[in-house]
Amino acid sequence: MENWQGSAGVCVNTKGQVLMVLQGLPEEKKAWTIxxxxxxxxxxxxxxxxxxxxxxxxxxxxxxxxxFSKKSVIYGINVEVQYFEVEITGGEAKIQDPDNLIHKIAWKSANEISKLELSFPEDREFLIQTIR
Known part of the structure; x- marks a missing residue:
């Protein structure tokens, strides 16, 4: 079975908002994720x-x-994603995604996250709890 590994960054600002991106292929419905x-x-x-x-x-x-690490099998592929808490050290909000999958960058509150269309709905409670 094929393996895929990746990482995700959780960044919370001083206003209690999580850094998120709106992503999706041009022909897909877009959804939010970290x-x-x-x-x-x-x-x-x-x-x-x-x-x-x-x-x-x-x-x-x-x-x-x-x-934490999230492991699952998606379409017959073993998927492992390592989640990290991060903090911003510089730069500015600017999409420079080489895959052209990112459409917006925004800071989202717990209230907003509770209502958003998420790429990974299983992350909703974790993200809300991280803010609180």
Whole structure:
């Protein structure tokens, strides 16, 4: 069975909002998620997280701590995503995604997250709890 590995970065600002991106292929319905993506060759999960956030949002970040690993099987592929708590160290909101999947960057409150169309609905409660 094929394996896919990636990372996701959870960044909460001083206003209690999570950094999120609106993503999807041009022909797809768009949905919100935290910045995330697949590991490249010889890249660590931490390096992947930092790179994906920079590509998708324009922000430079540093890892504060690992949070958890989410493992599942999707379409017959073993998927592992490492989640990290991160903080912004520089940069500015700017989409520079080489895959052209990102359409908006925004900070979302717990109330907003409770109502958003999410790419990964199973993350909703975790994200809300992270803010509170």
């Amino acid at each position: 910045p995330s993506g697949g590991k490249e060759d010889n890249e660590t999960f931490e390096e992947c997280c930092i790179r994906e956030i920079r590509e998708e949002t324009g922000y430079d970040t540093r890892i504060i701590q690992p949070l």
